[in-house]
Amino acid sequence: xxxxxxxxxxxxxxxxxxxxxxxxxxxxxxxxxxxxxxxxxxxxxxxxxxxxxxxxxxxxxxxxxxxxxxxxxxxxxxxxxxxxxxxxxxxxxxxxxxxxxxxxxxxxxxxxxxxxxxxxxxxxxxxxxxxxxxxxxxxxxxxxxxxxxxxxxxxxxxxxxxxxxxxxxxxxxxxxxxxxxxxxxxxxxxxxxxxxxxxxxxxxxxxxxxxxxxxxxxxxxxxxxxxxxxxxxxxxxxxxxxxxxxxxxxxxxxxxxxxxxxxxxxxxxxxxxxxxxxxxxxxxxxxxxxxxxxxxxxx
Amino acid sequence: xxxxxxxxxxxxxxxxxxxxxxxxxxxxxxxxxxxxxxxxxxxxxxxxxxxxxxxxxxxxxxxxxxxxxxxxxxxxxxxxxxxxxxxxxxxxxxxxxxxxxxxxxxxxxxxxxxxxxxxxxxxxxxxxxxxxxxxxxxxxxxxxxxxxxxxxxxxxxxxxxxxxxxxxxxxxxxxxxxxxxxxxxxxxxxxxxxxxxxxxxx
Numbered sequence: 089x090x091x092x093x094x095x096x097x098x099x100x101x102x103x104x105x106x107x108x109x110x111x112x113x114x115x116x117x118x119x120x121x122x123x124x125x126x127x128x129x130x131x132x133x134x135x136x137x138x139x140x141x142x143x144x145x146x147x148x149x150x151x152x153x154x155x156x157x158x159x160x161x162x163x164x165x166x167x168x169x170x171x172x173x174x175x176x177x178x179x180x181x182x183x184x185x186x187x188x189x190x191x192x193x194x195x196x197x198x199x200x201x202x203x204x205x206x207x208x209x210x211x212x213x214x215x216x217x218x219x220x221x222x223x224x225x226x227x228x229x230x231x232x233x234x235x236x237x238x239x240x241x242x243x244x245x246x247x248x249x250x251x252x253x254x255x256x257x258x259x260x261x262x263x264x265x266x267x268x269x270x271x272x273x274x275x276x277x278x279x280x281x282x283x284x285x286x287x288x289x290x291x292x293x294x295x296x297x298x299x300x301x302x303x304x305x306x307x308x309x310x311x312x313x314x315x316x317x318x319x320x321x322x323x324x325x326x327x328x329x330x331x332x333x334x335x336x337x338x339x340x341x342x343x344x345x346x347x348x349x350x351x352x353x354x355x356x357x358x359x360x361x362x363x364x365x366x367x368x369x370x371x372x373x374x375x376x377x378x379x380x381x382x383x384x385x386x387x
Numbered sequence: 388x389x390x391x392x393x394x395x396x397x398x399x400x401x402x403x404x405x406x407x408x409x410x411x412x413x414x415x416x417x418x419x420x421x422x423x424x425x426x427x428x429x430x431x432x433x434x435x436x437x438x439x440x441x442x443x444x445x446x447x448x449x450x451x452x453x454x455x456x457x458x459x460x461x462x463x464x465x466x467x468x469x470x471x472x473x474x475x476x477x478x479x480x481x482x483x484x485x486x487x488x489x490x491x492x493x494x495x496x497x498x499x500x501x502x503x504x505x506x507x508x509x510x511x512x513x514x515x516x517x518x519x520x521x522x523x524x525x526x527x528x529x530x531x532x533x534x535x536x537x538x539x540x541x542x543x544x545x546x547x548x549x550x551x552x553x554x555x556x557x558x559x560x561x562x563x564x565x566x567x568x569x570x571x572x573x574x575x576x577x578x579x580x581x582x583x584x585x586x587x588x589x
Contacts, residue, residue: 168541176532186569193572203572224574229565293575333544335536344563345535345550357540358531365530386523 124151132257133164133270133309145309152307152314157300164309165331167264173325173380174265174359175336176348176368177239180386183344184209184230184237191341192241195326196312197304199296206323207241207338208287219286219371241338242267242288242323243371243379250280250289259320264331265352265380266324268310274319281320285372289322325349352380422539422546429551432510435474451510452497459494463487467559480560489516489558517552528552 126147130136136144145162152160189205198204210222214234222238231237248267251259258273259280281289295317307313308328315321326336330349339347350357359382362368366384434448441447454460454473463486464470467477491499491507500508500516508515518525527533534555538547555563 171541178532181533183563183566184568185566186571189572190569202575203570205572208572209568225571226568227571228567230568231565330540333539333541335538335540335547339535340537342535344555345533347535348532350531350540361530362532366532386527 127151127272130272132273134260148309148313152303155295156298156303156314158303158305160303160305160307160313162307162309162313163328165328167262167266168331170351170353172265172352173244173330174350174352174357174363174382175244175325175380176359176362176366176382176384178346178348178366178386179236179238179383181344181346182237182239184211184226184235185343187341187343188239188338188347191337192323194302195304195329195337197296197298197307197314199292199294200298200302202293204290204296206288206290206321207239210238210240211235212238238383240286240288240371241381242325243286243377243381244323244325246378246380247376249283249285249375249377253279253283255279262310266327267322268324268327269320269322270310271313271315271319271321276318276320278320285375285377289320292317292319292321422542422544424542424547424549426514426549427551427554428511429553431553432513432551455492455498456495460492463490463492478560480562481558513558514552517558 124147130144131140141164145164148162149160152158152162186207186209189207189209192198192207193203193205196206208224210219210224211226211230211232212222212235214236219238219240226232244265244267246261246265248261251261251267255277256273256275258275259267259269261267276291278291281291292315296314298314303314304312306328308324308331311324311327326334326338330336335349336347339349348358348362350359352359352363354360362384363382366386368382368384370379370382430448433452434450436446436448439447461472465485467474467479467486470477487501489500491501498510500510500513502508502516503519514525524533528549534550534552536547536549539545540547552558
């Protein structure tokens, strides 16, 4: 082989190698374009000082305006002392109309194209209690004969399997019992999705796309702010509402009044009345997850 | 490691551990009165929808009193099928009740309701009328476990509006009709398969 030929091959190889490398790292370059330096340097939510939190919330509001074209307010209300949230659902009354899922979709700024929602209503055969045999995609007039309807959302377990598997502590249980995700800390490994026995966690395959006028501007850091691509999300019992004393959106939307919400630590609350007076059960009790979401029948 | 370093490390540890998983005290709610619980009074208790629309395009409602206080009304029939001039075509599927089981209609007087013991009630007090037969539902309603509501779960922070019986139930046909559900979400990987033959036989 002559020196010229050798040099030509070398140059050709180097060029091919360099372009292959550039092509291989291209996604990484696109990724860093989507993340600002401030965001990259942001600490874990629980370690932010009040000043840092204020700066972070202001930055997130600005980013939402830049990316989604809407002025929003992002708050981070702390848990209310002496409050642990509990939810009850009367299966004798639910008709499976999915109004709760629809309200969740709107309230929590879900991606419009996927029609995502934190609530999945399962159509179940009377007498059956196997969640895996429930039909989540029914599309006929409800309630159908011989069926009952089981809306499933995050059960806000007191012993949550999902938080234990998180390798980066991006998800945890708050003092009021709500399991939350720090969307800016999550690495999107989806371990928590696999660990949840209730199929309650969702993954953001894409950046949620919502028309600016449809965005709910009343947002919370740990709840319904617009999530980035590639992170997990879940029902938070509408923390941005409930920590201000308001009822969750799914309860207000229910046209049959099947849903009951309140403070488990208040003996006078509606949810405590349900626990004391109705035959209440939880889903998959045998797993020891101790849900804060209670189902009951009238008879 | 010097004593000073250890002290600093300990201080950091204590601060960090102390803040973990503890509720932060919320500022007291200044000037907020305890929330009121209101029960919605549906328009259909005092008016009736007619086929016409008002100038703004809303369905026109006529107050019951408009006719009942100005016209001589006929004697209450046994059942809605006997109606000839007004309220014709009213559907009724509510047990073996007759019109007079709940209604009082006297000439030139706004319509009222009547309890089983003969006590007369204004139309807007219909809840008491329903309660006399539907005790368990009324008990659950009073406890906040039936009927739904809008507003605040925490009455220290705001009020709420409860639905009325007739917001959800048509008193003449109380069983809710079938409805078409809102669209299902599109799971990338369906977690629950559509119904199959073996469903319910596990």
